[in-house]
């Protein structure tokens with residue numbers, strides 16, 4: 001076992017985990033299969049022939065009450081797309097690790113957030129992680145969140161492909177019994193049960209379909225509350241918690257960098273350096289993208305002059321890029337609306353070094369002077 | 384292969400698994416097929432179904448016609464959903480979290496969901512050896528969405544994507560030999576069935592449940608709406624399908640042992656296809672003399688396939 005590899009998550013959650021459905025594509029999958037082969041986990045593993053079938057099998061297994069997890073990314077995730085919506089709408093608390101990667105074409109194996117943003121409206125809760133420790137902790141918490149009877153929704157745990165999925169760093173593991181105690185056994189609400197037959201996944205037409213969606217939407221908005229509870233409990237046993245986003249030196253900041261996942265680490269380092277030079281910079285490292293914590297973000301932004309977004313996805317032909325769209329909407333109702341600047345960076349795994357952040361920062365200062373900024377622009381690309 | 388341990392008389396007494404009031408068309412054979420399947424059940428059972436007529440018309444929310452646990456997720460994934468159900472059931476039992484020693488898992492798909500879009504998922508399920516009975520009810524087209532051609536559509540059949548016209552006789556291509564392809568996976572049990580031969584149907588379905596590992600049932604399912612046939616003649620058409628040889632009844636064990644079933648074995652000579660076509664609007668265009676060569680080719684093809692099957696089954 002590679003210490004620090006997020007795959008170890010499944011290992012320690014394993015006795016409470018009943019089933020994993022996998023296509024052989026990620027290190028997470030390979031290592032989990034190894035644990036299974038060595039009898040270290042008491043978990044059924046279904047090696048499926050496609051990611052579409054992976055998510056389908058997850059739904060079937062979850063429907064009879066098992067605790068279920070799977071992992072994928074990029075093209076595989078894209079193939080699952082249809083069933084992601086079914087999983088969420090059928091209220092299956094599946095935990096889905098996504099090693100966020102670029103979508104084809106051109107085919108590419110490296111990190112960006114195109115896959116995660118592509119599934120943003122599927123009804124999955126989305127939590128993006130910055131470190132291996134956070135990935136480990138979040139995966140454990142994700143089961144509790146997904147299975148909360150006020151929620152009952154699948155949860156995506158995003159880890160940046162390669163940057164985090166193949167990272168080697170120290171991770172503090174929890175004793176197996178502690179994880180067992182924390183998660184307990186899944187208590188399914190309405191499983192497929194021969195003694196109590198129900199029909200799942202029926203046809204609902206103009207007279208009822210909308211009500212299903214109404215309920216699903218309400219469940220999504222019960223997530224922040226449930227997430228807080230889960231984190232509090234987790235903090236009691238580990239001392240660690242992450243919040244819906246991480247707020248770094250934003251109190252007196254004039255310009256706030258807003259980014260997700262591993263870019264958060266670089267952003268904070270850049271903020272520190274700029275602060276040493278007397279610049280008032282802060283960072284919001286967003287973890288929960290769905291549901292989007294709009295009021296909380298607006299509050300954290302406070303009366304900063306500008307929010308400078310760095311994001312790894314595009315929405316072709318849209319007003320701006322996915323993360324910026326959310327942030328702009330979240331800030332629309334505040335009295336002193338800050339300028340929102342959006343930089344699309346790092347597509348297809350293009351490195352996003354501190355200099356890219358500094359370049360964006362200089363641009364943002366100029367935009368502030370002018371009182372005007374483009375809706376989005378790309379950085380770090382040949383033009 | 385041993386005979387099933389329960390008598391057909393007992394099986395015919397079974398409670399129905401599908402209630403009346405479902406919304407399949409009058410004369411549709413699919414509900415009869417489900418009824419026969421229900422008679423073969425032997426204990427706790429979960430059904431995983433693909434999108435299609437049967438799924439749509441039996442579960443219009445807030446109603447359901449199903450009296451046993453049933454799940455539908457999508458069009459092409461019934462086999463994968465069934466894989467999830469069976470594996471989860473097994474491991475939950477091992478962990479003492481299921482009260483059932485064993486649950487039979489059945490996947491059902493239409494011909495579109497089975498021959499075409501769901502084919503990959505079925506192949507995967509077979510390769511994994513999951514103990515699931517997969518049944519296709521084959522009505523020869525995507526009936527639910529308006530009679531589009533599928534891999535199961537017969538040559539000469541008119542559909543809304545294989546029109547008969549001045550220069551086209553309906554579908555020109557052969558039907559995908561799916562039961563043979565499934566058998567080629569070395570599947571423990573494959574059988575073709577037909578609602579007219581209900582005893583044969585029930586006994587085979589029971590065997591499919593009893594065999595260890597995957598089993599595949601190919602059921603012929605007349606569709607009066609799509610076939611433009613009389614609603615009172617569906618079971619007659621099912622009978623004829625066997626007599627003309629387009630749906631011969633047989634079993635394949637482990638992909639190796641081919642056994643012709645009684646109703647087909649008793650056939651001395653195939654009834655001409657013409658008689659089967661005559662009862663269906665979807666073949667009406669073939670009456671035009673310009674298609675006589677085409678028709679002869681189709682008859683030759685069926686005769687050829689029939690001889691090949693007999694040889695495989697060691698007959699003559």
Ligand SMILES: Cc1ncc(C[n+]2csc(CCOP(=O)(O)OP(=O)(O)O)c2C)c(N)n1
Pocket residue numbers: 434435436437457458459492493494495496497522524525526527528533
């Ligand atoms: C991926 C996907 N493509 C298309 C559809 C639309 N659709 C629903 S049922 C169906 C046809 C079903 O045909 P078949 O499997 O033969 O079942 P039948 O309705 O004939 O019983 C189609 C095309 C769908 N639900 N999902």
Ligand code: SF4
Pocket residue numbers: 406407408409410411412413436437440522526527605606607608609
């Ligand atoms: S269209 Fe055909 S298969 Fe569908 S319910 Fe009607 S008769 Fe049955």
Ligand SMILES: [Mg+2]
Pocket residue numbers: 493494495520521522523524525526527
């Ligand atoms: Mg059909």
